[in-house]
Amino acid sequence: xxxxxxxxxxxxxxxxxxxxxxxxxxxxxxxxxxxxxxxxxxxxxxxxxxxxxxxxxxxxxxxxxxxxxxxxxxxxxxxxxxxxxxxxxxxxxxxxxxxxxxxxxxxxxxxxxxxxxxxxxxxxxxxxxxxxxxxxxxxxxxxxxxxxxxxxxxxxxxxxxxxxxxxxxxxxxxxxxxxxxxxxxxxxxxxxxxxxxxxxxxxxxxxxxxxxxxxxxxxxxxxxxxxxxxxxxxxxxxxxxxxxxxxxxxxxxxxxxxxxxxxxxxxxxxxxxxxxxxxxxxxxxxxxxxxxxxxxxxxxxxxxxxxxxxxxxxxxxxxxxxxxxxxxxxxxxxxxxxxxxxxxxxxxxxxxxxxxxxxxxxxxxxxxxxxxxxxxxxxxxxxxxxxxxxxxxxxxxxxxxxxxxxxxxxxxxxxxxxxxxxxxxxxxxxxxxxxxxxxxxxxxxxxxxxxxxxxxxxxxxxxxxxxxxxxxxxxxxxxxxxxxxxxxxxxxxxxxxxxxxxxx
Numbered sequence: 001x002x003x004x005x006x007x008x009x010x011x012x013x014x015x016x017x018x019x020x021x022x023x024x025x026x027x028x029x030x031x032x033x034x035x036x037x038x039x040x041x042x043x044x045x046x047x048x049x050x051x052x053x054x055x056x057x058x059x060x061x062x063x064x065x066x067x068x069x070x071x072x073x074x075x076x077x078x079x080x081x082x083x084x085x086x087x088x089x090x091x092x093x094x095x096x097x098x099x100x101x102x103x104x105x106x107x108x109x110x111x112x113x114x115x116x117x118x119x120x121x122x123x124x125x126x127x128x129x130x131x132x133x134x135x136x137x138x139x140x141x142x143x144x145x146x147x148x149x150x151x152x153x154x155x156x157x158x159x160x161x162x163x164x165x166x167x168x169x170x171x172x173x174x175x176x177x178x179x180x181x182x183x184x185x186x187x188x189x190x191x192x193x194x195x196x197x198x199x200x201x202x203x204x205x206x207x208x209x210x211x212x213x214x215x216x217x218x219x220x221x222x223x224x225x226x227x228x229x230x231x232x233x234x235x236x237x238x239x240x241x242x243x244x245x246x247x248x249x250x251x252x253x254x255x256x257x258x259x260x261x262x263x264x265x266x267x268x269x270x271x272x273x274x275x276x277x278x279x280x281x282x283x284x285x286x287x288x289x290x291x292x293x294x295x296x297x298x299x300x301x302x303x304x305x306x307x308x309x310x311x312x313x314x315x316x317x318x319x320x321x322x323x324x325x326x327x328x329x330x331x332x333x334x335x336x337x338x339x340x341x342x343x344x345x346x347x348x349x350x351x352x353x354x355x356x357x358x359x360x361x362x363x364x365x366x367x368x369x370x371x372x373x374x375x376x377x378x379x380x381x382x383x384x385x386x387x388x389x390x391x392x393x394x395x396x397x398x399x400x401x402x403x404x405x406x407x408x409x410x411x412x413x414x415x416x417x418x419x420x421x422x423x424x425x426x427x428x429x430x431x432x433x434x435x436x437x438x439x440x441x442x443x444x445x446x447x448x449x450x451x452x453x454x455x456x457x458x459x460x461x462x463x464x465x466x467x468x469x470x471x472x473x474x475x476x477x478x479x480x481x482x483x484x485x486x487x488x489x490x491x492x493x494x495x496x497x498x499x500x501x502x503x504x
Contacts, residue, residue, distance in 0.1 A: 014132045021129070024299040025358045029324040033060060036304040039337060047078070048090045048343060060322055069308075069320065069335060071346045072110050079111055085161040091115055091341030097175075099168040099280035111165055112280040118340040119175055122301040123168075126276070126283035129298065130249060133288045134274055138246075143213050146244050147185045151203070151217030151225055156194050168280045185210045196481035204228050212242040218252035219262075220400070221481055226265055238265050251276035253485050254363070256384040257398050260391070261423065277363055281347050282338055285361055294360040299323075302339030307332035310350055313367060326353050331379065333367045350379065369489045373405040374414050374456045376447040378440070380488050386439035394432050397423040400470040400486050404496035406461065415458040419499055421465035433462050469503055476502070 024031040040063065044054035052066045068074075078089050079098070087094045090113070097114040114123075135141055152169025164171070173188055186206040193199035208229060215222060226238060233241050248262070248271075255275060262273075277285040277295050282303050285295035297305070309319040310331040326332065334349050336342060348368060351361040365380035372378070387398060399421040406415040418436075426432035437459050441448035450456040470486050487495050 013128070014136055017129065017132050018136070020300060028299055028359055029322070031299050032304055032323050035300065035302065036060060036063065036337065039302070039304060039339060042339075043090070043092055043341065046088050046090055046092055046341070048341070052343075064320070067344050069318075069344045069346065070342075075342070075345070079113060082113060083111060083161065083163050083165070085163060089341070090343065091339075093117065095340065096163050097171050098163060098165040099171055100165050101168075101280040110280075112168075113340045113342070114168070114171055114280075115340040117302055118282060118338060119171075121339060122282050122303065123172060123278070125301055126278065126286065126298065130274065130276060130286050133286060133296075134247060134249075134272075137288075137290050138272065141246065142244055143246065144183070146211035146213035146242075147183055148214045148216055149186075149203075149207050149210075149212045150184050150191070151215075151222050152191060156192055185212065199481070200225060200228055204232050208233055208241055210242075211244055213244050213246055215245070215248040215250075217250065218485075219250050219255050219258045220253055220485070222248075222250070223258055223261060230265060236265075237267055239268060245271070247272040247274055249274045249276060251278055254380065254384050256388050257401070259388075261397055277361075279347060279349070281336060281342060281345065282340075284334075284336075294354045294362060297323075297359040297361055299359070304337040306335035306337075306344065307351075308335060308346075310367075323359060326356070326359075328353050328356060331364055352381075365489075369487055371403065371405055371416060371489050371491060373407065373491055374450050376444065376450045376457065378416070378444060378447055378489060382440060382443045382447070383489060385443055386436055389439045390432060390435045393435055394426040394428075395424065396426040396432065399423050400465070402470075402487055402490070402495055402499060404490050404493045406458075407493075413454055413456060413458045416460045417496060418460055418462045419465050419469075419496065419503070420462060421467065421469055425464060429462060429464065433460055436460060436462070463500070463503070465499070465503055469499060473499055473502055 037059075040049075040054045040057050043049045049055070057063050057066060075090070082089050082095055083098055093115055095113045095115050097119070098111040099114050101110045101112055131143070135143070152167065152173065157164050157166035157170050157174060170192060173191055186203045190199065190202045190206055193202060203225060215226075217225075229238065229241055230236065235241055238245055245266070248266070250273065255273070259273075272290060275287045275293070275295060276283070283298070283301060284303065285297045287294070288296040299305075305323050307321055307323070307326055309321070310333055312319040313333050320335065329352055331350050331352055334347050334351055336345050336347055338345070346367070348366055350364045350367055352364045354360050354362055362381070370377065370379045383401075383403065387401070390396075391398060401418060401420040403416055403418045406417050408414045437451070440460075441451055447457075451459075471480075474480050474486070490496070
């Protein structure tokens with residue numbers, strides 16, 4: 001198909017879709033309430049629908065009163081039954097797909113249900129919307145003149161009892177329309193290879209001769225791939241390999257620790273970065289403006305949102321509110337009710353609202369990945385902001401990091417212990433630490449209070465990790481590639497002890 005025609009088809013779709021987007025921008029709470037009632041109506045004859053008498057739920061208040069907040073453990077037995085081929089448990093249409101979520105821990109895997117509706121109306125709809133928004137903001141884009149280099153964590157899919165499980169990216173690739181493969185690289189065959197290290201080189205070999213115009217994948221693993229591309233081709237800039245490269249669509253982990261390293265290998269000022277926020281449970285938000293670090297919450301993908309104020313999270317009476325009740329700059333845990341049969345489900349992420357008209361967010365961290373041993377409430381967002389500031393001041397670059405508490409012993413104060421793998425280490429680690437400590441104080445008043453005169457917390461303790469430490473740790477735990485992430489902050493020392501023993 002000639003490029004002008006492709007662009008005009010895209011712009012027709014864009015105009016059509018923008019009317020729907022305008023609807024939820026103008027009437028966000030009405031759209032969400034209507035969606036909730038549709039989901040309840042659809043699932044009223046399921047096992048869960050009968051258990052909580054969905055047929056008599058008429059509004060949000062009834063829903064809250066009737067249906068409890070849940071987590072994966074509450075769903076585990078029902079999901080196992082569904083995986084054995086039993087239908088109509090928590091969603092009326094048969095669920096054939098289960099996304100095996102990797103997460104950051106070594107705990108048993110979760111199997112997240114993926115319905116036909118969530119595939120079409122959420123995951124694929126979001127992919128189209130992402131392109132729509134990008135093209136709307138960049139009318140001269142040549143995106144469709146070449147291919148998108150996608151990097152998923154996709155290993156092979158496993159079939160049993162008439163159902164299939166695997167990485168979400170593998171499920172998405174397996175269900176993509178046939179024409180989608182023509183516009184992306186590497187081929188499905190290479191994308192679905194299971195040996196990560198062998199696959200990496202296969203992707204490099206297959207993509208370096210393609211006309212790649214966009215990149216899509218998790219920043220940490222994409223960086224490994226792109227550095228391999230430069231090494232193989234003996235180039236210093238990716239534009240020497242792919243001169244028409246114009247945008248990187250990224251998500252999965254915070255981009256902050258990696259941004260400078262990307263700018264080094266993608267030195268054109270006009271190169272674009274677009275962030276997405278998706279997970280096995282659904283696709284939630286999309287960057288809708290150039291050069292922005294805020295994400296537009298998408299309200300018509302079959303997902304109804306609720307939020308728990310993190311200051312009440314884990315208490316006997318957590319404050320749960322619908323979208324209409326959120327406030328700016330408050331840290332919230334996300335609850336979702338979805339068109340794959342998850343009801344008031346805690347996904348484990350935290351967000352902050354940066355705008356209420358429209359509803360835009362920033363992902364601030366994970367409910368389990370923070371340090372609050374001494375009342376300091378240190379979240380990932382604080383850590384990444386502080387590290388970025390300090391790296392800029394000291395000319396250093398970070399590959400990966402993790403942090404854990406040093407618990408109080410006798411009269412000894414507590415502290416935070418950091419293990420950081422640098423690409424470019426600071427010339428003076430003590431100076432780096434001092435700047436880092438001060439940056440954390442300026443970003444987090446609870447941390448500052450605990451650090452005041454070393455009252456509760458001593459200065460952070462920083463160790464430099466040997467090269468490849470985190471890579472080796474992930475490999476040892478069979479977690480190389482794709483969606484697998486290094487746990488950033490933890491309230492226990494489990495990860496730290498394992499990593500320190502590998503650090504030698």
